[in-house]
Amino acid sequence: MKKLGFIGLGNMGMPMAVNLVKAGYEVYGLNRSKGKEKTFEDAGGKAGMDLPDFVAAVDVVMTCLPVPADVENMILGENGVLSYAREGQLIIDFSTVTPSLHSRIEEAASAKQVKYLDAPVSGGTTGAEAGSLAVMVGGSEAAFSEAEPYFDVVGANVTHAGPIGNGTKVKLINQYMVGMHTAAVSEGLYLAEAAGIDQELLYKVLSGGFAQSKIFDRHYTQFISQEKDEPGFALKLLLKDLGLVEELAGQANVQLSAGAEVRSLFEKADESGLGDKDMSVLYQFVKHHESK
Numbered sequence: 001m002k003k004l005g006f007i008g009l010g011n012m013g014m015p016m017a018v019n020l021v022k023a024g025y026e027v028y029g030l031n032r033s034k035g036k037e038k039t040f041e042d043a044g045g046k047a048g049m050d051l052p053d054f055v056a057a058v059d060v061v062m063t064c065l066p067v068p069a070d071v072e073n074m075i076l077g078e079n080g081v082l083s084y085a086r087e088g089q090l091i092i093d094f095s096t097v098t099p100s101l102h103s104r105i106e107e108a109a110s111a112k113q114v115k116y117l118d119a120p121v122s123g124g125t126t127g128a129e130a131g132s133l134a135v136m137v138g139g140s141e142a143a144f145s146e147a148e149p150y151f152d153v154v155g156a157n158v159t160h161a162g163p164i165g166n167g168t169k170v171k172l173i174n175q176y177m178v179g180m181h182t183a184a185v186s187e188g189l190y191l192a193e194a195a196g197i198d199q200e201l202l203y204k205v206l207s208g209g210f211a212q213s214k215i216f217d218r219h220y221t222q223f224i225s226q227e228k229d230e231p232g233f234a235l236k237l238l239l240k241d242l243g244l245v246e247e248l249a250g251q252a253n254v255q256l257s258a259g260a261e262v263r264s265l266f267e268k269a270d271e272s273g274l275g276d277k278d279m280s281v282l283y284q285f286v287k288h289h290e291s292k
Contacts, residue, residue: 001024001025001026002025002058002059002060003025003026003027003028003057003058003059003060004020004025004026004027004028004058004059004060004062004150005027005028005029005030005054005055005057005058005060005061005062006020006027006028006029006030006045006062006063006064007029007030007031007054007061007062007063007064007065007074007081008030008031008063008064008065008066008070008094008095009029009030009031009033009036009037009039009040010031010036010064010066011125011128011231011232011233012064012094012121012125012128013031013064013094014036014039014040014128015125015128015129016062016064016094016121016128016133016154017029017040017045017062018040018043018044018045019128019129019131019153019154020150020153020154021043021044021045022044023153025150025153026046027045027046028045028046028047028049028054028057028058029041029045029046029047030047030049030051030054031047051079051080051081051084052079052084055081055084055085055089056084056086058089059089059090060089060090060091060092060147060150061081061085061089061090061091061092062091062092062093062094062150063075063081063091063092063093063094063095064093064094064095065093065095066095066237066240067095067097067240068095068097068098068101068244070095071093071095071097071101071105072097072101072105075091075093075105076104076105076108082105082108082109082112082114085109085112085114086112086114087112087113087114088113088114088115089114089115090114090115090116090117090143090146090147091105091109091114091115091116091117092116092117092119092147092150093105093116093117093118093119093120094119094120094121094135095120096120096168096171096172096175096240096241096244097118097168097244098168098244098247098248099118099138099164099165099166099168099169099248100165102116102118102138102164102165102168103164103165106139106164115139115140115142115143115146116139116143116164117137117138117139117143117144117147117164117167118137118138118139118164118165118166118167118168119135119136119137119138119139119147119151119167120135120136120167120168120170120171121133121134121135121136121154121155121171122134122136122171122174122178123155124218124232124233125232125233126232127155128154131153131154131155131156132155132156132157133154133155133156133157134155134156134157134158134159134174135151135154135155135157135158135159135167136159136161136166136167136168136170136171136174137151137158137159137160137161137167138161138162138163138164138165138166138167138168138169139163139164139167140163140164141160144160169248172241172244172245172248173245175238175241175242175244175245176242176245176256176259178215178238178241178279179238179241179242179245179259179262179263179266180258180259180262181213181215181216182215182219182238182279182280182282183262183265183266183282185213185215185216185219185220185280185283186219186280186282186283186285186286187286188202188206188211189202189220189224189283190283190286190287193287199220199224199225200225203216203220203221203225218232218280219279219280219283222280223278223280223281224280224283228278229277229278229280229281229284230277230278231276231277231278231279232278233278233279234275234276234277234278234279235266235269235270235274235275235276235277235278235279235281235282236270236275236276237279238266238279239263239266239267239270239275242259242262242263242266243263245259246259246260246263265282265285265286266282268285268289269281269282269285269289272285272289
């Protein structure tokens with residue numbers, strides 16, 4: 001059985017890496033915060049290595065990092081993963097970045113006879129813990145076939161979307177709609193409150209109709225109704241993704257008029273100091289700021 005390396009043991013990466021351990025793989029973890037590495041070791045993983053030894057020890061390197069610059073530096077940077085990668089290794093990036101970055105990474109990887117896949121995921125921390133993520137994969141058929149057993153551990157809805165970058169294009173459209181749904185839920189719930197409609201009643205009614213969505217379920221039942229805002233997925237990360245969507249739309253010569261309004265709403269919420277809270281906190285921003 002091949003040895004796996006997982007870089008980025010955060011809210012998403014940790015449960016994904018732990019599920020690979022539970023599936024019987026020998027998994028090495030690497031993280032900026034070494035406390036996370038200790039947590040991973042306690043869950044059965046291996047840790048405590050520097051990057052050169054880490055890459056040398058594994059057959060597959062997986063990354064799950066917050067922003068494009070992190071991915072670029074970790075894989076393409078001086079003394080990055082590709083500096084130490086060997087012919088035949090496979091690199092899989094689970095982050096949400098840009099299709100153009102994936103193209104540059106694949107070009108550099110191919111020059112070293114290293115295989116590369118972009119494989120962003122959706123489903124949040126609950127999906128990561130349950131191993132039920134949606135995994136959208138871009139890259140060659142051969143690399144996808146090699147990686148499919150790993151995807152089947154972390155996800156329940158695995159799709160090969162085509163050439164490199166296509167997985168990320170699908171993910172960015174997903175994030176665009178997540179942002180739209182989040183704004184609709186936030187404004188809809190505030191409107192209900194202002195109009196004298198009980199929010200629990202509204203949720204029960206709308207959950208049986210066309211307004212039902214996974215975002216409505218998530219935001220209302222896990223966060224808004226519980227008055228919780230500890231991030232499963234931080235508002236600032238969704239705002240980052242909405243910026244990547246805008247970049248993709250520009251490259252495709254598409255104008256997303258409603259999307260521009262929604263992104264502006266998220267920007268204002270971030271500027272008000274809510275960026276580190278869960279994305280569902282947009283409801284609180286709408287209630288306390290936009291309504292004034």
